[in-house]
Amino acid sequence: GGAVVHTSMFAVLKEKxxxxxxxxDEFCFDAENTIxxxxxxxxxxxxxxxxLRRTGDRLVVMKSGVLRHKPPLTFWIESQQKRYVATKGxxxxxxxxxxxxxxxxxxxxxxxxxxxxxxxxxGATKRNRPNVQVxxxxxxxxxxANKDMEPELVCIDGSGRANGMGVFxxxxxxIKVSLGLVRRLLAPKSDIRSDLEQLFPxxxxxxMNGRVWVRASxxxxxxxxxxxxQSCDTMTTQQRQQLFKKVQQGxx
Amino acid sequence: MKDTPLSTCERDFILKAIEEKKRLDxxxxxxxxxxxxxxGTDYGCCFVDLGHTRVMAQVSCELVAPKESRPNEGIMFFxxxxxxxxxxxxxxxxxxxxxxxxxxxLERCLRNSKCIxxxxxxxxxxxxxxxxxxxxxxxxxxxxxxxxxxxxxIAALCHFRRPDVAVQGEExxxxxxxxxxxIPLSIYHMPISVSFSFFQQGTYLLVDPxxxxxxxxDGLLMxxxxxxxxxxxxxxxxxxxxxxxxxxxxxxIASVKVSEITELITKALTNDKTARKAGGRCGFAxxxxxxxxxxxxxxxxxxxxxxxxxxxxxxxxxxxxxxxTASSPVVPVPGVGQVGMGLQNTWGxxxxxxxxxxxxxxxxxxxxxxxxxQKKKDNKDDVVEISDSEEEEVVIxxxxxxxxxxxxxxxxxxxxxxxxxxKTKQKN
Numbered sequence: 136g137g138a139v140v141h142t143s144m145f146a147v148l149k150e151k152x153x154x155x156x157x158x159x160d161e162f163c164f165d166a167e168n169t170i171x172x173x174x175x176x177x178x179x180x181x182x183x184x185x186x187l188r189r190t191g192d193r194l195v196v197m198k199s200g201v202l203r204h205k206p207p208l209t210f211w212i213e214s215q216q217k218r219y220v221a222t223k224g225x226x227x228x229x230x231x232x233x234x235x236x237x238x239x240x241x242x243x244x245x246x247x248x249x250x251x252x253x254x255x256x257x258g259a260t261k262r263n264r265p266n267v268q269v270x271x272x273x274x275x276x277x278x279x280a281n282k283d284m285e286p287e288l289v290c291i292d293g294s295g296r297a298n299g300m301g302v303f304x305x306x307x308x309x310i311k312v313s314l315g316l317v318r319r320l321l322a323p324k325s326d327i328r329s330d331l332e333q334l335f336p337x338x339x340x341x342x343m344n345g346r347v348w349v350r351a352s353x354x355x356x357x358x359x360x361x362x363x364x365q366s367c368d369t370m371t372t373q374q375r376q377q378l379f380k381k382v383q384q385g386x387x
Numbered sequence: 388m389k390d391t392p393l394s395t396c397e398r399d400f401i402l403k404a405i406e407e408k409k410r411l412d413x414x415x416x417x418x419x420x421x422x423x424x425x426x427g428t429d430y431g432c433c434f435v436d437l438g439h440t441r442v443m444a445q446v447s448c449e450l451v452a453p454k455e456s457r458p459n460e461g462i463m464f465f466x467x468x469x470x471x472x473x474x475x476x477x478x479x480x481x482x483x484x485x486x487x488x489x490x491x492x493l494e495r496c497l498r499n500s501k502c503i504x505x506x507x508x509x510x511x512x513x514x515x516x517x518x519x520x521x522x523x524x525x526x527x528x529x530x531x532x533x534x535x536x537x538x539x540x541i542a543a544l545c546h547f548r549r550p551d552v553a554v555q556g557e558e559x560x561x562x563x564x565x566x567x568x569x570i571p572l573s574i575y576h577m578p579i580s581v582s583f584s585f586f587q588q589g590t591y592l593l594v595d596p597x598x599x600x601x602x603x604x605d606g607l608l609m610x611x612x613x614x615x616x617x618x619x620x621x622x623x624x625x626x627x628x629x630x631x632x633x634x635x636x637x638x639x640i641a642s643v644k645v646s647e648i649t650e651l652i653t654k655a656l657t658n659d660k661t662a663r664k665a666g667g668r669c670g671f672a673x674x675x676x677x678x679x680x681x682x683x684x685x686x687x688x689x690x691x692x693x694x695x696x697x698x699x700x701x702x703x704x705x706x707x708x709x710x711x712t713a714s715s716p717v718v719p720v721p722g723v724g725q726v727g728m729g730l731q732n733t734w735g736x737x738x739x740x741x742x743x744x745x746x747x748x749x750x751x752x753x754x755x756x757x758x759x760x761q762k763k764k765d766n767k768d769d770v771v772e773i774s775d776s777e778e779e780e781v782v783i784x785x786x787x788x789x790x791x792x793x794x795x796x797x798x799x800x801x802x803x804x805x806x807x808x809x810k811t812k813q814k815n
Contacts, residue, residue: 230392272396309394354403354407355409357400
């Protein structure tokens with residue numbers, strides 16, 4: 136959400152960008168420092184992303200990680216965790232565990248199973264049911280995801296189109312990675328993705344719940360990509376590029 | 388809590404990969420994952436890592452009355468605990484099928500094979516015998532819990548020491564570990580279990596299945612053997628039909644694996660023994676590798692280390708001698724007392740320089756705290772400082788420097804040197 140941040144706190148925040156912060160760190164609004172003749176005391180609206188929360192006139196850090204900034208006004212904490220918490224609008228890979236009544240029960244790695252209605256697929260009607268069996272993988276997004284209600288998934292977007300979501304085809308391998316790696320893979324200009332492109336052609340579906348589906352032209356290549364993704368989670372850029380280069384040279 | 392279900396896509400992929408003789412983590416068909424055995428500070432505590440599977444075994448003993456039917460023998464009790472710590476599929480308190488199976492297999496492997504001399508555990512026939520209790524806890528489940536448990540149990544039993552007992556007529560004295568060294572159990576041989584998983588109705592075989600392979604397998608064959616090629620127990624579960632040749636082949640593979648694992652255990656035991664004798668630190672905390680998330684680590688800066696030794700010696704020679712230590716409070720001027728290291732304040736008046744890190748570790752930290760306790764002192768001055776806050780601007784009028792003693796050429800690890808090297812500048 137947004138928080139009114141005075142320019143002095145802005146400067147303090149900007150200073151800390153790129154540094155590690157821990158829960159309990161505060162960015163205080165110091166009353167004395169506002170009386171500054173050089174800057175105007177006009178408050179700016181800063182956007183607090185994940186990991187930051189506003190209490191009163193302070194910004195408190197809720198997660199441990201690195202403070203990041205996106206100009207002009209967005210601040211957030213980049214943290215590392217493996218356990219996924221359902222959030223509305225995020226696309227995830229789910230496993231269908233049961234079908235009953237009019238809904239599928241889908242496991243996405245959270246504390247409860249989500250429900251996915253039969254009708255929430257493109258072109259599905261009461262007569263024309265989607266071809267989804269127990270054990271299939273689905274790529275869906277959250278329609279309802281809060282701590283008070285059972286989460287609900289849909290495979291269509293607002294206008295009724297699939298937009299890349301739906302049930303998976305055969306083949307491929309599903310692996311589990313940390314949420315940080317998933318975000319790095321999905322970033323607009325992702326280094327990891329461009330490094331992977333150099334290796335060999337493969338299909339990649341990335342769910343924000345830490346699940347990644349990989350399919351390459353052979354079993355061996357699929358295994359290579361899967362193992363690479365799982366190991367480059369905690370590597371620096373250099374280590375990762377070295378590893379990818381080694382694989383490329385010894386590639387089949 | 389239910390475990391994550393296995394999707395059809397994963398199942399198909401794993402089976403297809405096995406048909407092409409490929410495993411998920413790149414192992415060969417007969418390869419074990421990396422086995423790491425470490426011991427705790429207590430005798431009888433053993434941790435085993437089999438890849439990501441983690442298991443802990445603890446052995447303890449107690450004097451009890453023996454069984455009626457066997458008055459001369461000690462009692463062995465085995466217990467395997469599956470807690471939700473290991474996997475969300477395990478429920479606390481409930482005896483699941485897997486738990487029963489593991490317990491039964493461990494008992495057959497260790498008790499029925501008579502690997503421990505039970506009669507040596509007898510203290511007074513018919514009245515007092517030792518009851519040896521082995522508790523195995525699963526800490527993380529990534530497949531093949533049985534093998535990991537058997538390795539942990541036998542290693543813990545070999546590592547265990549029971550209190551010494553002396554029987555004089557009617558009197559029985561149990562000596563505590565401080566009075567007399569505890570004595571090890573007498574173990575004849577080390578039975579170790581090896582697991583084989585079968586796929587596609589027995590067509591394909593894998594040794595040491597990981598968790599996903601276990602979910603997909605048709606059946607499991609567990610062979611418990613010792614290094615003398617004696618089979619202690621065989622168990623086949625899952626209802627697959629095995630041919631005689633397959634079982635013979637598995638037993639041959641098992642004998643090779645068992646001899647490798649036995650060697651690993653004996654090596655770990657000897658390492659632990661030497662570490663304890665040398666008085667070095669031993670135990671679980673020491674065996675943990677330092678795991679760092681390298682993504683946030685700063686890159687190493689290249690440092691010239693060719694002439695470090697000479698440079699260091701030169702610096703030490705030029706620096707002032709370490710201040711003499713006064714152990715009891717010294718009262719130079721009425722109203723000012725001083726304890727601790729040095730009779731001269733070596734802290735500069737300006738901001739403190741950063742502490743350089745030396746490889747000596749703990750001792751340096753203790754030095755620093757001692758120096759901070761040191762009160763500010765003035766040598767032969769009239770100005771008496773009452774506050775000992777180091778942050779304030781303090782002016783010291785003409786402190787007299789003691790005659791500069793040349794440092795004796797000493798080893799690089801001289802403890803006193805770092806502190807005196809820092810604070811050579813003072814406001815005059």
